[in-house]
Amino acid sequence: MKPLHQNAMSALKPPRVLAAINICNYCNNRCIYCKEGRREGAEYASLSLPEIKRNIARLVLEKKVEAVILMGGEVSLRPDFMEILRFIRSLGLEVGVGSNLVRFSDKKFLASCLKHISFLEVSVPAITEKEYRVITRSENFNKFMRGLRNVAAAKVPVTVNIVLTRYTLPLVPGILAFLDGVMPAGLRMVNFKIPTLRGNAQEHADKMCGPVLALRRLKPLLIEWSPRMLLMVTGAPLCLMRGFEQFSLEAFVRFAGHREICINHRTLVFGMDLPAREPFFAECNACRMKGFCAIPSERAGRSMFDNKLDAGKILGRLAGRLLLPGAPR
Numbered sequence: 001m002k003p004l005h006q007n008a009m010s011a012l013k014p015p016r017v018l019a020a021i022n023i024c025n026y027c028n029n030r031c032i033y034c035k036e037g038r039r040e041g042a043e044y045a046s047l048s049l050p051e052i053k054r055n056i057a058r059l060v061l062e063k064k065v066e067a068v069i070l071m072g073g074e075v076s077l078r079p080d081f082m083e084i085l086r087f088i089r090s091l092g093l094e095v096g097v098g099s100n101l102v103r104f105s106d107k108k109f110l111a112s113c114l115k116h117i118s119f120l121e122v123s124v125p126a127i128t129e130k131e132y133r134v135i136t137r138s139e140n141f142n143k144f145m146r147g148l149r150n151v152a153a154a155k156v157p158v159t160v161n162i163v164l165t166r167y168t169l170p171l172v173p174g175i176l177a178f179l180d181g182v183m184p185a186g187l188r189m190v191n192f193k194i195p196t197l198r199g200n201a202q203e204h205a206d207k208m209c210g211p212v213l214a215l216r217r218l219k220p221l222l223i224e225w226s227p228r229m230l231l232m233v234t235g236a237p238l239c240l241m242r243g244f245e246q247f248s249l250e251a252f253v254r255f256a257g258h259r260e261i262c263i264n265h266r267t268l269v270f271g272m273d274l275p276a277r278e279p280f281f282a283e284c285n286a287c288r289m290k291g292f293c294a295i296p297s298e299r300a301g302r303s304m305f306d307n308k309l310d311a312g313k314i315l316g317r318l319a320g321r322l323l324l325p326g327a328p329r
């Protein structure tokens with residue numbers, strides 16, 4: 001049997017046109033890496049129901065969107081959440097939901113949502129209470145674990161996002177083993193995210209995990225786990241690492257050639273369009289490493305999957321330059 005990652009294209013079958021729409025920034029957690037930043041009362045924001053409907057209808061009409069993923073904040077906290085799901089389904093679109101799983105600790109609520117939801121993208125910050133509390137700055141651990149087990153039992157297709165902090169890195173093997181055991185049916189992909197220094201992460205820069213450290217620690221894990229799980233990494237120059245290109249979610253998205261449209265990518269700011277380009281990678285702007293990339297963007301198209309570059313040298317070159325407090329950006 002081929003390793004799972006070699007079948008990534010067929011295993012994932014991403015929708016051809018997917019729109020990610022950020023509909024609110026309130027949340028029941030306060031993760032140290034959250035891009036939404038510090039929010040107190042008046043800073044909470046959300047799109048109104050008519051705005052959401054208008055935007056999605058427009059996406060269908062103008063961009064031929066086939067699937068929508070609702071992002072937040074924590075979208076399941078919206079009082080009109082079910083109505084939004086029903087509306088999207090009424091247009092014949094697939095619906096995905098990004099969630100921290102806390103509300104899905106309620107089985108009944110989950111069951112009613114799953115009548116409309118086709119896939120979930122869930123955050124798994126930790127599977128131990130102490131670390132969960134430190135990372136999310138919430139007391140939601142028990143609810144989160146119940147939510148995770150409920151979702152696993154429902155066998156809904158799930159992508160797990162793990163944002164890498166210095167707390168998280170040592171936990172990764174345990175998290176993978178746990179997911180392997182608890183979610184044998186629904187787990188579609190595990191995506192390691194290297195955090196950006198935005199929002200809350202600015203205050204916690206010393207606890208974030210940059211690409212150099214992350215890749216050093218992840219490499220053996222990627223090798224060990226990839227025959228069992230589809231693993232991806234976001235925000236790291238894997239396109240330059242011979243033999244590791246297939247773990248780059250950015251490269252995958254580009255290579256798979258589907259369009260991903262991020263609306264309100266920064267909360268409530270309308271309109272960022274990331275079309276797949278022809279030929280793939282002709283302009284490499286998916287990975288946020290581009291400022292430090294060893295390959296100038298105009299040559300990226302030719303070099304992306306056929307490089308002679310040594311990963312160790314690249315990591316050495318990047319060492320100390322990225323995502324560290326005071327580092328040049």
Ligand code: SF4
Binds near residue numbers: 030073
């Ligand atoms: S990262 Fe997600 S779960 Fe954590 S505070 Fe931000 S929106 Fe909430």
